Amino acid sequence: MSADHLAVEVTGLDVTFATDGGAVHAVRGIDLDVREREVLAIVGESGSGKTVTARTLLGLLPETATASGAVVVSGTDVVALRGERLRAFRGSGAAMIFQEPMTALNPVFPVGWQIAEGIRSHEKISKRAARRRAVDMLRKVGIPDPERRANDYPHQFSGGQKQRIVIAQALALGPRVLVADEPTTALDVTVQAEILDLLRQVRDEFGTAIVLITHNMGVVADLADRVCVMYRGEIVETAPVEELFRAPQAEYTRALLAAVPRLEIADRALRGGEDEAPVVRARALEIVYPGRFGAAGFRAVSGVDLEIRPGEVLGLVGESGSGKSTIGRAIAGLTTVTGGSLDVLGVEMNGVRERQLRPHRSGLGFVFQDPASSFNPLLTVGACVAEPLIVQGEARTVAEAEERVVDLLEAVRLPADFARRYPHELSGGQRQRASLARALTLEPRLVVADEPTSALDVSVQATVLGLFQDLQERFGFACLFITHDLAVVDLLAHRVAVLHGGRIVEQGATAQVLGAPTDPYTRRLIDALPVPDPVLQAERRAARRP
Amino acid sequence: MADIALAAETPTAPPTKTTTRGGTTLWRYVLIRFLLIFPTIFILVTTVFLMMRVTGDPITAALGGQLTPAQLAERIEAAGYNRPLIVQYAEYLGGIATGDFGTTIDGQPVTEVLVRYGGATLELAIYALLVAFAVGIPLGMLAAWLRDTWGDAALRVFAILCYATPVFFAGLLLKLVFSVWLGILPSSGRASPRAELQLGRVEGATGIYTIDALRTGNPALIADVLQHAILPGIALGLLTAGVFLRLVRTNVIGTLATPYVDAARSRGVSEFRLVRTHAYRPALIPIITVIGLQIAMLLGGAVLTETTFEWMGLGYQLSEFLKARDFVAVQGIVALLAVIVALTNFIVDIIAAFIDPRVRY
Amino acid sequence: AGDPGGSAGSGNDIIVGTTDTVTHLDPAGSYDNGSLTLQTQVFPYLVNTAPNSTDVVPDLAETAEFTGPSEYTVTLPEGLTWANGNDLTSSDVKFTFDRQLAIADPNGPSSLLFNLESVEAPDEQTVVFHLISENDQTFPFVLTSFPGAIVDEESFSADAVTSDDDIVAANAFGGPYSISDYTFNELVELVPNENYSGLVAPAANDSVLLNYYAESSNLKLAVEDGTVDVAYRSLSPSDVEDLSGNDALTVHDGPGGEIRYIVFNFDTQPYGAATDEADADAALAVRQAVASLLDREALSSQVYDGTYTPLYSYVPEGFAGATEPLKEMYGDGAGGPSAEAAAEALDAAGVETPVELSLQYSPDHYGPNSADEYALIEQQLEADGLFDVTLAGTEWVQYSDDRVADVYPAYQLGWFPDYSDADNYLTPFFLTENFLVNHYEDAEVNDLILQQASTPDAAEREALIGEIQQRVAEDLSTVPYLQGAQVAVAASDVSGVVLDASFKLRMASLTR
Amino acid sequence: MASATILDRIPLVRTARQAVGLQRGMLVAGLVLTGAFVLTALCAPLIAPFGYAQLADDAGTFPPRTAPGGEHIWGTTIAGYDVFSRVVWGAQTALVVIVVSVMMSLFLGVLLGAWSGYLGGWVDRVLVVVCDAVYAFPSLLLAIVSAIIISGGQSSLFGGIMATAISITVVFIPQYFRVVRAETVRIKQEAYVEAARVVGASTWRIMMRHVLRNATRSLPLIFTLNASEAILTIAGLGFLGFGIEPSAAAEWGYDLNRAVEDVTAGRWWTAVFPGLAIVLVVLGITLVGESLNDLADPRLRTRRRRLARKGSPK
Numbered sequence A: 001m002s003a004d005h006l007a008v009e010v011t012g013l014d015v016t017f018a019t020d021g022g023a024v025h026a027v028r029g030i031d032l033d034v035r036e037r038e039v040l041a042i043v044g045e046s047g048s049g050k051t052v053t054a055r056t057l058l059g060l061l062p063e064t065a066t067a068s069g070a071v072v073v074s075g076t077d078v079v080a081l082r083g084e085r086l087r088a089f090r091g092s093g094a095a096m097i098f099q100e101p102m103t104a105l106n107p108v109f110p111v112g113w114q115i116a117e118g119i120r121s122h123e124k125i126s127k128r129a130a131r132r133r134a135v136d137m138l139r140k141v142g143i144p145d146p147e148r149r150a151n152d153y154p155h156q157f158s159g160g161q162k163q164r165i166v167i168a169q170a171l172a173l174g175p176r177v178l179v180a181d182e183p184t185t186a187l188d189v190t191v192q193a194e195i196l197d198l199l200r201q202v203r204d205e206f207g208t209a210i211v212l213i214t215h216n217m218g219v220v221a222d223l224a225d226r227v228c229v230m231y232r233g234e235i236v237e238t239a240p241v242e243e244l245f246r247a248p249q250a251e252y253t254r255a256l257l258a259a260v261p262r263l264e265i266a267d268r269a270l271r272g273g274e275d276e277a278p279v280v281r282a283r284a285l286e287i288v289y290p291g292r293f294g295a296a297g298f299r300a301v302s303g304v305d306l307e308i309r310p311g312e313v314l315g316l317v318g319e320s321g322s323g324k325s326t327i328g329r330a331i332a333g334l335t336t337v338t339g340g341s342l343d344v345l346g347v348e349m350n351g352v353r354e355r356q357l358r359p360h361r362s363g364l365g366f367v368f369q370d371p372a373s374s375f376n377p378l379l380t381v382g383a384c385v386a387e388p389l390i391v392q393g394e395a396r397t398v399a400e401a402e403e404r405v406v407d408l409l410e411a412v413r414l415p416a417d418f419a420r421r422y423p424h425e426l427s428g429g430q431r432q433r434a435s436l437a438r439a440l441t442l443e444p445r446l447v448v449a450d451e452p453t454s455a456l457d458v459s460v461q462a463t464v465l466g467l468f469q470d471l472q473e474r475f476g477f478a479c480l481f482i483t484h485d486l487a488v489v490d491l492l493a494h495r496v497a498v499l500h501g502g503r504i505v506e507q508g509a510t511a512q513v514l515g516a517p518t519d520p521y522t523r524r525l526i527d528a529l530p531v532p533d534p535v536l537q538a539e540r541r542a543a544r545r546p
Numbered sequence B: 001m002a003d004i005a006l007a008a009e010t011p012t013a014p015p016t017k018t019t020t021r022g023g024t025t026l027w028r029y030v031l032i033r034f035l036l037i038f039p040t041i042f043i044l045v046t047t048v049f050l051m052m053r054v055t056g057d058p059i060t061a062a063l064g065g066q067l068t069p070a071q072l073a074e075r076i077e078a079a080g081y082n083r084p085l086i087v088q089y090a091e092y093l094g095g096i097a098t099g100d101f102g103t104t105i106d107g108q109p110v111t112e113v114l115v116r117y118g119g120a121t122l123e124l125a126i127y128a129l130l131v132a133f134a135v136g137i138p139l140g141m142l143a144a145w146l147r148d149t150w151g152d153a154a155l156r157v158f159a160i161l162c163y164a165t166p167v168f169f170a171g172l173l174l175k176l177v178f179s180v181w182l183g184i185l186p187s188s189g190r191a192s193p194r195a196e197l198q199l200g201r202v203e204g205a206t207g208i209y210t211i212d213a214l215r216t217g218n219p220a221l222i223a224d225v226l227q228h229a230i231l232p233g234i235a236l237g238l239l240t241a242g243v244f245l246r247l248v249r250t251n252v253i254g255t256l257a258t259p260y261v262d263a264a265r266s267r268g269v270s271e272f273r274l275v276r277t278h279a280y281r282p283a284l285i286p287i288i289t290v291i292g293l294q295i296a297m298l299l300g301g302a303v304l305t306e307t308t309f310e311w312m313g314l315g316y317q318l319s320e321f322l323k324a325r326d327f328v329a330v331q332g333i334v335a336l337l338a339v340i341v342a343l344t345n346f347i348v349d350i351i352a353a354f355i356d357p358r359v360r361y
Numbered sequence C: 001a002g003d004p005g006g007s008a009g010s011g012n013d014i015i016v017g018t019t020d021t022v023t024h025l026d027p028a029g030s031y032d033n034g035s036l037t038l039q040t041q042v043f044p045y046l047v048n049t050a051p052n053s054t055d056v057v058p059d060l061a062e063t064a065e066f067t068g069p070s071e072y073t074v075t076l077p078e079g080l081t082w083a084n085g086n087d088l089t090s091s092d093v094k095f096t097f098d099r100q101l102a103i104a105d106p107n108g109p110s111s112l113l114f115n116l117e118s119v120e121a122p123d124e125q126t127v128v129f130h131l132i133s134e135n136d137q138t139f140p141f142v143l144t145s146f147p148g149a150i151v152d153e154e155s156f157s158a159d160a161v162t163s164d165d166d167i168v169a170a171n172a173f174g175g176p177y178s179i180s181d182y183t184f185n186e187l188v189e190l191v192p193n194e195n196y197s198g199l200v201a202p203a204a205n206d207s208v209l210l211n212y213y214a215e216s217s218n219l220k221l222a223v224e225d226g227t228v229d230v231a232y233r234s235l236s237p238s239d240v241e242d243l244s245g246n247d248a249l250t251v252h253d254g255p256g257g258e259i260r261y262i263v264f265n266f267d268t269q270p271y272g273a274a275t276d277e278a279d280a281d282a283a284l285a286v287r288q289a290v291a292s293l294l295d296r297e298a299l300s301s302q303v304y305d306g307t308y309t310p311l312y313s314y315v316p317e318g319f320a321g322a323t324e325p326l327k328e329m330y331g332d333g334a335g336g337p338s339a340e341a342a343a344e345a346l347d348a349a350g351v352e353t354p355v356e357l358s359l360q361y362s363p364d365h366y367g368p369n370s371a372d373e374y375a376l377i378e379q380q381l382e383a384d385g386l387f388d389v390t391l392a393g394t395e396w397v398q399y400s401d402d403r404v405a406d407v408y409p410a411y412q413l414g415w416f417p418d419y420s421d422a423d424n425y426l427t428p429f430f431l432t433e434n435f436l437v438n439h440y441e442d443a444e445v446n447d448l449i450l451q452q453a454s455t456p457d458a459a460e461r462e463a464l465i466g467e468i469q470q471r472v473a474e475d476l477s478t479v480p481y482l483q484g485a486q487v488a489v490a491a492s493d494v495s496g497v498v499l500d501a502s503f504k505l506r507m508a509s510l511t512r
Numbered sequence D: 001m002a003s004a005t006i007l008d009r010i011p012l013v014r015t016a017r018q019a020v021g022l023q024r025g026m027l028v029a030g031l032v033l034t035g036a037f038v039l040t041a042l043c044a045p046l047i048a049p050f051g052y053a054q055l056a057d058d059a060g061t062f063p064p065r066t067a068p069g070g071e072h073i074w075g076t077t078i079a080g081y082d083v084f085s086r087v088v089w090g091a092q093t094a095l096v097v098i099v100v101s102v103m104m105s106l107f108l109g110v111l112l113g114a115w116s117g118y119l120g121g122w123v124d125r126v127l128v129v130v131c132d133a134v135y136a137f138p139s140l141l142l143a144i145v146s147a148i149i150i151s152g153g154q155s156s157l158f159g160g161i162m163a164t165a166i167s168i169t170v171v172f173i174p175q176y177f178r179v180v181r182a183e184t185v186r187i188k189q190e191a192y193v194e195a196a197r198v199v200g201a202s203t204w205r206i207m208m209r210h211v212l213r214n215a216t217r218s219l220p221l222i223f224t225l226n227a228s229e230a231i232l233t234i235a236g237l238g239f240l241g242f243g244i245e246p247s248a249a250a251e252w253g254y255d256l257n258r259a260v261e262d263v264t265a266g267r268w269w270t271a272v273f274p275g276l277a278i279v280l281v282v283l284g285i286t287l288v289g290e291s292l293n294d295l296a297d298p299r300l301r302t303r304r305r306r307l308a309r310k311g312s313p314k
């Protein structure tokens, strides 16, 4: 293959960061190439060097980094590039799309201006012409009414639209290579599907080579032509996408693929116990957040009917902002119920007072999304786990509760001496396990878990989910499991409720809801979910297209 | 002021969820923000009123010992200070609402004092702000640009020195150098005696000498007025300049670290432009907010500056009234300051709202 | 500052800078030097002390003399007018004094007219003052001072203090100058009043600009850089010292009437009449000890750089009848301090040492040097272990309140004369009814004071004054220690600066 | 490792260890200046050759207005005080005022702030408006007015210092209030506080164990910034003549006030030394405060450092 068909050619790239704690060797002598019109996906666990590699392609490394090797992008060696020539290269040689579209746009300038600015940094054209090009670009990425919207500020667009604008910004300069660092991680699945389509379209229409960084194997399966697996700064495997999924060579790749949850639609409906009183029963539940200064409040949840029986895991899914957390928090008494009825462990939550609630707290556990922030940084893990005991009067001091704490830590498979560590001295997965231990301290009958694994890597997520499943079976608590990942629900839940715009659109046994959805929204949600299998995903995509 | 700096040094949070709720528009925000002025003024005025009265009635405070008890009683009676405090308070509030701030011990209406000396203070504050802007903002950007180099360190120490040097000490040193040693600038006053006489005779004088002098069109007069403004303007301005420098620096550095600056960089926008445009404008928002609070500091500094340079403004009068224990006058001036501070903060918030498209209530 | 618009008077315009302040332009509403300085320039006085003399001579008047033991008659020349054209006649004079007595403003000088019973204006040119006590030798002096400024009956209110703006608007001036521009306590422009005729020669300059400063250091810089031509009252001692080395400037000295003294409250001082251990002898011994311990030379040179001089009497040097009784009676007998003398006095009265003395001063009323002055006094009193002084400063407003309420056992005061006669240093202080309210009373002293005031014969009166000083020095109602000087600093090309015992700077004679 | 962790948990030590390069240089410079100030204040009786109000020694009365050199290394003032001694004693006054005022406002402000922020509601809103209003007010004026009211014009040592300290307290309370309240409101929404609420911890327990300790982490910083402001305020009060009298204690602002006429007469030493003392102390304390601020804010911490933290996920 001749070099001019290669959009990117990386040989022996090595990146080291100088820090007080010694050198951090982030990327260790990797080789990589991307052809024109090709989507190369780079996958790997967090910290494996994906972002560093991507940034090297644009010469965006901080001053403390030293890069060696050759990085030829669009015929230019980037590593040696400095100053004005580097600036001229950025944008026209290669462009970048960032993970969080909302932070990648300057909040105080109109989007049209921001696109035009890039154009004017590279070409000597009039403001007006640049703006015309910007508007064109906005139209191409599917922003409706672009003439008018070009004058709007970033915050006036939805998340998906913002990502489109960011893509338009990158494309406006006609780069031969587009580097996309987790371009859809911050987006809902349905929006993600749209963006992936847009990227595919870009590749086809403009012939751009795309370097796609992601940890979502579904996305890989959907878009990539070839895949490059990174592990601790090295590339362990590069293969065309079908091949990789069919026959992963490297051990790490195999482990990674195995950890990816898949939608298999197993029937795990809970048998028996129909006659037992439900631990949670919501009737026409309504939650309104008060508005400021007499402005109308915001109705986050309306008319929700819901039941969780003892020992049952109810998966609550829905897009961002649909009200999932709100319901979970209401059950835990953290958000005030403003209408309807919500009965939790026999306590009516509508109009309940904290004092009445307190004695019933021991029946309830809560697992938070972000394990890092749910621990008081000043207390040891042991003290945190023991806190429920002390609060409920079952122990007076942390020392007194020690035995129980050790038991609990063992239950979540953490060594006993972790009790004396501080939260920041644990890894993310370990912290989430400690958080589970804390939720289980009082052997609650009900656990509310709000996206407990979304902050974790897939492989870590797999371990935590496995553990969760074990514990649930062992302790038999009922659970409201909130997630946006349908595959995770599929793995755990007995029943599923789908939330959309604060209302439950569909509810039923997991297999039934995921296997044969009746509601169009549920169907859309399932369709939009890319499956981590390129062949299957290609079929689904074909089917989705009208 | 420490806290001002802090508040503004808190990162400009990247715009998170921005929902335009319930049709809340900018105008609604303006209205709500406007209504908020009143409680602020009310509280300040009340605080001052109570503080001034805990010690007793203003007449005794000012004239006790100079008048016989009978004369005192008579004057207290005449001024109505023997009535219940709550009645006096209500009357005072009513007065303020109608623009009546009371009368000084020697019978001048406070409003007259305010009108007479307000212009001078305003003029000084404007000069100081000009100096602060001219010095603080470019140097702040420069420091951000030079971040973590010796140049940056030097600029930061300069900023702290500006803030650490009491206005009166700075004033003293400036006078020493420019008036005593070099003899090139006047040491006190707002104009030389003759010029002041001429300015007083300008038709419809505003009391703001620069304007009055410009209206006469007499270059010698304008030069005289400007010369007198230089040292006080610098002394007071540097104080604020230090704060601005720090603020601009931290905020520009803060915004330089945001992904959107990186994103712009990835599009090939030049480094200079990154600082000048992308980082500066968002950084300006917290700075503008702080300017509102700076007004308070500026007015406090004005008391010292005006005393040091005999700048016959409100700050100077205020310290005189304080020395004479003329609490009615103090109360009046302070109430006016409260109004000014509240109004500036209002205006500043509104400006910030216009600059920052995200600020909406 | 070489700007055409502003620098010191060009041609024959004189700029005078001062740190004084005016309280009221109206003579009925002010009793302070700042106001007097301005009033002297713009209002006429019937009589005045002639430049460089302490003799009272007719000013506006043609003649002025006692026409009976309690009758003082003044005749005015014909055809006098105010600057605004109104006629200036005897009825204006009668109006002036009647209104002073009627208004009796607490901040006004009407108390000086205590001996005036009534004023009569038999014809346009004649005024007869009827006095209460006979042969009042001080009355002519009173006419030269605060209440003596004659005002225009058509422009002033008969029963209230007239506002400055009204006076200026009415152009109701009759002195050597009238005011053409008036910004209260900031800037006043004086232009010669063509209708004036009197003791002072017509203005030698074209105009005088009075510029008010708050800080003496600023005034000092202004006179130094030529912004003002004359700095009059009050430069700080160190400023004066510094300026005296400047060739472009001339420092003018004149006799100073200002004195500083410590007042003892006879009731509350140690062993005072109202204390638990009341003992008149011991109390006197304490006062004597203080008088012996004060090192006036040190105070003068250390704190005031010699601009204040040691004072050993009640009547300061330069006034007819002044003696120095305290010099020999206390201390080392030659004006210096003496710890032995003090110890002896205390010992003799059986007073235990150290004596605890609480001493008060005002940090703001007599200039910033007061703090230093009293720090030094504290040190002098404590140096030999005879006293244990508790020093405290209290701001003037509070101070003037507390002092008459027996709050302070011993405290600082200063005095500036109302007119240049020795009586002004005795009557206010040592009569049984005095303004000190320090419970000092001595019938003999009281009588002697009344007697001297009505003794027409100069030599006889001086002897009486000497005796009073001696008597009070024995009782030590107060301990005087410093006497001030009058200082004006002027550009060397300015002439006509006259500082005399009238304590008035006559601006009409200033010229370049 | 364990000792490093414990050390790392002490605020100043941790930050000093974190700092690198110029930032460390500025922090160290600040600490040195501040340390020198505190030492001078504490050891004033040992350092100062004379008392603050001493005008004479065995050799006789001090000559006033002498230039630096000889017995009086920094010269003497108009009144004959030894400039060096007064500057040294002035450190003591400044320190006392700072400690008293900052402690009082810290105590009151933190309590009010945490209480108001955590409980919210009506009282909170009123307190916020009141504090904002007071905060927006020129602090020097507030201090003057309070000083007048508190001292009633008297100037005893205790009265003078207390009046100054209390008036500064009045000015500072809103600052602590604001900061602590803001932190409390933020922390109230942190997951770990919710975690405590979920297990049924009482309000008191949450406040004490979870909120207050975390909310006060930025206090050392405000403390330093306020300390420097306190110095400037005392100096301002002293300069305007509302402060402490010379015979009661040495105070830099007052000395500067008295030095005004010296400066115009070319006697620089009476003004320059106390003035520099103010500037250096404020500079030192502010340097410490700013460095703390920078180090607490990952965006401001020197870049090298920022990467280093990410770089070792071991």
Ligand SMILES: Nc1ncnc2c1ncn2[C@@H]1O[C@H](COP(=O)(O)OP(=O)(O)OP(=O)(O)O)[C@@H](O)[C@H]1O
Binding pocket: A017, A018, A019, A024, A025, A026, A044, A045, A046, A047, A048, A049, A050, A051, A052, A053, A062, A064, A215, D306, D307, D308, D310, D311, D312, D313
């Ligand atoms: N500026 C930096 N300074 C020091 N170390 C860095 C820096 N940036 C990245 N690293 C280190 O380099 C390694 C690779 O980081 P990189 O950001 O490329 O990971 P990643 O694969 O993108 O992970 P993620 O999936 O979490 O985004 C990590 O160990 C990281 O800590």
Ligand SMILES: Nc1ncnc2c1ncn2[C@@H]1O[C@H](COP(=O)(O)OP(=O)(O)OP(=O)(O)O)[C@@H](O)[C@H]1O
Binding pocket: A289, A290, A298, A299, A300, A318, A319, A320, A321, A322, A323, A324, A325, A326, A327, A484, B017
């Ligand atoms: N405290 C609040 N005040 C006002 N509105 C709120 C508040 N908290 C959440 N909301 C709004 O209520 C809606 C539901 O929020 P919720 O947090 O329940 O969403 P979610 O389904 O958990 O979303 P995500 O997947 O992003 O966590 C959103 O539109 C959100 O903006």
Ligand SMILES: [Mg+2]
Binding pocket: A050, A051, A052
């Ligand atoms: Mg990454």
Ligand SMILES: [Mg+2]
Binding pocket: A324, A325, A326
């Ligand atoms: Mg949520």
